[in-house]
Amino acid sequence: MTNRNDARLIALDWGTTSCRAYLMAEGGVVLAERRQPLGTMAVTRHASATGTPHVLAFEQSFEEICGGWLESDPDLPVIACGMVGSNHGWAEADYRAVPADLVSEGIVLTRVSTRRGVTVHIIPGLIADSALPGVMRGEETQILGALTANLRAGTLDYASERIVLLPGTHSKWVRIIGTTVKDFATYMTGEIYALLTTDSTLSRLSVRPVQSDWMAFDRGLDVARSPAGRGGVLNTAFSARSLVITGELAPDQVEDYISGLLIGHELAEIDPAWLADEPNAILLCGEAALNDRYRRALQRLGVDVDLAVPGSAPLGMWEIAQITGLLTLVKQ
Amino acid sequence: MTNRNDARLIALDWGTTSCRAYLMAEGGVVLAERRQPLGTMAVTRHASATGTPHVLAFEQSFEEICGGWLESDPDLPVIACGMVGSNHGWAEADYRAVPADLVSEGIVLTRVSTRRGVTVHIIPGLIADSALPGVMRGEETQILGALTANLRAGTLDYASERIVLLPGTHSKWVRIIGTTVKDFATYMTGEIYALLTTDSTLSRLSVRPVQSDWMAFDRGLDVARSPAGRGGVLNTAFSARSLVITGELAPDQVEDYISGLLIGHELAEIDPAWLADEPNAILLCGEAALNDRYRRALQRLGVDVDLAVPGSAPLGMWEIAQITGLLTLVKQ
Numbered sequence: 001m002t003n004r005n006d007a008r009l010i011a012l013d014w015g016t017t018s019c020r021a022y023l024m025a026e027g028g029v030v031l032a033e034r035r036q037p038l039g040t041m042a043v044t045r046h047a048s049a050t051g052t053p054h055v056l057a058f059e060q061s062f063e064e065i066c067g068g069w070l071e072s073d074p075d076l077p078v079i080a081c082g083m084v085g086s087n088h089g090w091a092e093a094d095y096r097a098v099p100a101d102l103v104s105e106g107i108v109l110t111r112v113s114t115r116r117g118v119t120v121h122i123i124p125g126l127i128a129d130s131a132l133p134g135v136m137r138g139e140e141t142q143i144l145g146a147l148t149a150n151l152r153a154g155t156l157d158y159a160s161e162r163i164v165l166l167p168g169t170h171s172k173w174v175r176i177i178g179t180t181v182k183d184f185a186t187y188m189t190g191e192i193y194a195l196l197t198t199d200s201t202l203s204r205l206s207v208r209p210v211q212s213d214w215m216a217f218d219r220g221l222d223v224a225r226s227p228a229g230r231g232g233v234l235n236t237a238f239s240a241r242s243l244v245i246t247g248e249l250a251p252d253q254v255e256d257y258i259s260g261l262l263i264g265h266e267l268a269e270i271d272p273a274w275l276a277d278e279p280n281a282i283l284l285c286g287e288a289a290l291n292d293r294y295r296r297a298l299q300r301l302g303v304d305v306d307l308a309v310p311g312s313a314p315l316g317m318w319e320i321a322q323i324t325g326l327l328t329l330v331k332q
Numbered sequence: 333m334t335n336r337n338d339a340r341l342i343a344l345d346w347g348t349t350s351c352r353a354y355l356m357a358e359g360g361v362v363l364a365e366r367r368q369p370l371g372t373m374a375v376t377r378h379a380s381a382t383g384t385p386h387v388l389a390f391e392q393s394f395e396e397i398c399g400g401w402l403e404s405d406p407d408l409p410v411i412a413c414g415m416v417g418s419n420h421g422w423a424e425a426d427y428r429a430v431p432a433d434l435v436s437e438g439i440v441l442t443r444v445s446t447r448r449g450v451t452v453h454i455i456p457g458l459i460a461d462s463a464l465p466g467v468m469r470g471e472e473t474q475i476l477g478a479l480t481a482n483l484r485a486g487t488l489d490y491a492s493e494r495i496v497l498l499p500g501t502h503s504k505w506v507r508i509i510g511t512t513v514k515d516f517a518t519y520m521t522g523e524i525y526a527l528l529t530t531d532s533t534l535s536r537l538s539v540r541p542v543q544s545d546w547m548a549f550d551r552g553l554d555v556a557r558s559p560a561g562r563g564g565v566l567n568t569a570f571s572a573r574s575l576v577i578t579g580e581l582a583p584d585q586v587e588d589y590i591s592g593l594l595i596g597h598e599l600a601e602i603d604p605a606w607l608a609d610e611p612n613a614i615l616l617c618g619e620a621a622l623n624d625r626y627r628r629a630l631q632r633l634g635v636d637v638d639l640a641v642p643g644s645a646p647l648g649m650w651e652i653a654q655i656t657g658l659l660t661l662v663k664q
Contacts, residue, residue: 016533087577088536131560132571133578170533170570185563186570188533195527201348201502201520204373204420228463231517232601233565234594238502238518239464245419246465262566269564 007031008327010066010076011317012120014084015138016041016169020313021065028148028318030311036065040083040090058090059114070118077326078120079317082138085110085122095127095135102144102179102316103323123320126181134184138313139172145316146285147179149309163274164308167286167294169194171266173274185274187266190290196237196262197255205244206254214296216253220260221297224268233265263297281306339363340659342398342408343649344452346416347470348373348501352645353397360480360650362643368397372415372422390422391446402450409658410452411649414470417442417454427459427467434476434511434648435655455652458513466516470645471504477648478617479511481641495606496640499618499626501526503598505606517606519598522622528569528594529587537576538586546628548585552592553629556600565597595629613638 006025013020017039023032038061047057070076085093093110109121125137143164161182166172169190175182196202223229229236240258243249249257267275275282281304284291288310295305321327338357345352349371355364370393379389402408417425425442441453455473460466475496493514498504501522507514528534555561561568572590575581581589599607607614613636616623620642627637653659 127578131558132555132568133574133580134570135574135577185567186574187563187566188569189566191532192524192527192566192569195524195532200523200527223464226463230601231519231603232597234519234521234524234598235517235601236464237520237524238466242465242467242518245467246459248465265564266566269562269567271563 007069007073007076009318009321010069010078011314011321012062012066012078012080012084013082013138013141013313013317014080014089015039015082019061019065019084021069022314022317023069024314024318028315030314032069034065036061038065040086040088044088055090055112058084058112062090062114062120063116070116074116074118077321078118079109079123079321079326080120081123081141081313081317081320085125085137089122090120091122093122093137094124096124098126098128098181098183100126100140100181102140102147102176102181103319105323107320107324109320109324109326121321121324121326123317126184128184130183134186136172136184136186139166139174140181141316141320142166142285142312143174143176143181143316144179144319145312145314146283146308147176148315148319149312150283150306153309162281162283164283164285165294167284167290173270175274185270187270189262189266192233193259193262196240196258202237202240202254202258205241205251207251209252209255213253213256216249216256217260217293217296218300220257220262221264221267221300222260224261224264229265229268232269233262236261236265259293260297263293267297267301275301275303283308285312339401339405339408341650341653342401342410343646343653344394344398344410344412344416345414345470345473345645345649346412346421347371347414351393351397351416353401354646354649355401356646356650360647362646364401366397368393370397372418372420376420387422387444390416390444394422394446394452395448402448406448406450409653410450411441411455411653411658412452413455413473413645413649413652417457417469421454422452423454425454425469426456428456430458430460430513430515432458432472432513434472434479434508434513435651437655439652439656441652441656441658453653453656453658455649458516460516462515466518468504468516468518471498471506472513473648473652474498474617474644475506475508475513475648476511476651477644477646478615478640479508480647480651481644482615482638485641494613494615496615496617497626499616499622505602507606517602519602521594521598524565525591525594528572528590534569534572534586534590537573537583539583541584541587545585545588548581548588549592549625549628550632552589552594553596553599553632554592556593556596561597561600564601565594568593568597591625592629595625599629599633607633607635615640617644 009024011022019038021034091112112120128134161177164174171187174184285308341356343354351370353366423444444452457469493509496506503519506516615638617640
């Protein structure tokens with residue numbers, strides 16, 4: 001049994017909409033977890049509204065979440081990933097250009113010091129210099145955690161090439177060999193879903209469903225891949241309105257239909273090479289509800305899916321802390 | 333010179349976001365015009381908020397806009413088109429199935445009576461029973477007005493097949509022969525532009541430009557048609573963020589870049605048959621600023637454009653009032 005005296009690291013998965021803090025022990029074991037809706041967006045808004053200097057607002061949020069842990073153990077090293085390292089975050093961390101090895105010893109962490117004397121180490125993001133540049137912050141750490149967890153569980157062949165798919169607000173498709181990210185692509189599927197189902201002419205005809213309507217979801221998937229789907233999402237999205245008007249879609253089916261439509265377009269429009277990676281399955285690395293949707297959509301195309309062990313971000317941070325000597329340095 | 337004593341018709345172009353009322357004389361001449369932000373959405377919201385019966389709320393708005401005209405001339409016939417005829421409008425008007433002749437004598441107007449004793453006649457919309465059904469309300473009347481105006485101006489060959497493009501919140505591509513609508517398609521380009529540039533992760537990196545940046549607009553157009561555009565709009569939209577992060581797009585270029593990107597995808601993804609209607613040009617029938625964008629985008633593809641005479645909706649309503657005997661009936 002581990003207890004709080006075994007704490008070796010504080011790890012912060014600090015994104016746009018929330019901050020999750022983990023107190024971690026040897027082996028990447030999570031001893032305690034705290035979650036606050038203090039995402040980078042909320043922190044910067046609060047800073048602007050109150051005239052608090054930007055950096056101080058982040059420090060206050062950090063203290064609110066982790067202060068208790070640091071009271072008991074002031075020497076704990078602190079590592080963070082996500083949008084906290086963006087130019088709207090606490091301190092701007094680098095982007096490493098792909099191809100990039102996620103476990104390279106050369107990873108440079110960006111350091112911020114607090115008035116308490118704690119140094120927070122922010123993990124760099126990744127950048128892909130394609131025709132349209134790709135950027136990520138936080139997903140690189142989730143991927144490393146997922147690889148580590150699945151390797152430990154024996155469900156992964158380490159050296160092979162594979163696709164990791166991280167569905168979400170901005171879904172990321174990432175091609176890796178071993179622990180090296182070769183390339184990635186971004187789809188704004190989750191964000192456009194939220195915009196269309198929250199305050200649009202489509203949401204006005206929609207009623208929130210009591211439970212997922214898989215028939216409506218599958219219908220959306222199929223439309224996106226049908227000849228009618230060739231008009232693209234700007235065209236097919238309107239059918240979430242016209243089908244209600246003609247009585248062919250119930251108001252409480254609209255959200256699942258749009259979900260199927262958008263995920264269907266994502267899968268129909270992505271370069272087929274991302275889906276043709278047989279015999280290696282796609283490693284799906286998202287929240288359970290979203291994993292269900294993408295797995296269903298991919299299986300409908302005959303593409304196999306492996307599910308990542310959940311909670312991959314803290315384990316990824318643990319690995320980075322280890323590689324970069326953060327654990328050794330502070331605790332020796 | 334005409335004056336208000338010559339008034340023969342009140343025509344209401346009553347859409348989702350505004351109501352425009354026209355006092356019209358012989359020949360479809362507009363004597364006076366009133367515009368209120370009392371769109372069907374505002375009226376129904378007001379009705380819900382105040383507990384006013386739905387129909388009464390529309391009558392009150394109608395009185396607010398047209399009451400003065402009816403005081404002077406209580407026998408004026410009243411005609412209306414647009415979302416006022418939807419199931420969220422004043423009274424639900426029919427949809428006529430395409431192919432449909434816009435000047436058919438068989439058009440049935442839906443009648444609503446007010447307590448003042450005035451009857452408002454609502455023009456039916458159109459429905460296309462395609463794989464994904466298409467619906468329109470109001471655009472059919474704008475098209476008729478545009479055809480009438482351009483025929484009068486001698487800029488149109490009446491009998492030929494042509495495409496009428498009505499850009500806007502939901503841009504409509506309409507194939508007509510003479511005055512018969514054969515088919516149409518809808519793109520939610522304007523609405524998705526508004527959603528992405530108002531409150532999204534893209535708008536957060538964006539600064540409203542002082543004037544249109546045509547270089548940024550063209551760049552968006554070109555991306556949509558490039559190999560990088562094949563990923564579809566869910567993918568390319570993210571470049572309005574990543575290009576700012578990499579310093580390749582200025583914050584005040586984001587809006588025009590997204591505008592070009594979305595219009596570019598609309599033109600890249602629509603069935604090419606809609607663009608191949610040479611030698612007949614596309615008749616472009618929108619507001620001036622939007623016409624400029626679509627004309628520029630289409631000319632970049634080598635597609636010729638004719639501009640519709642502006643203010644087509646009232647003239648369309650005048651034509652319908654004439655065809656359906658509304659003018660004769662009431663004034664004889």
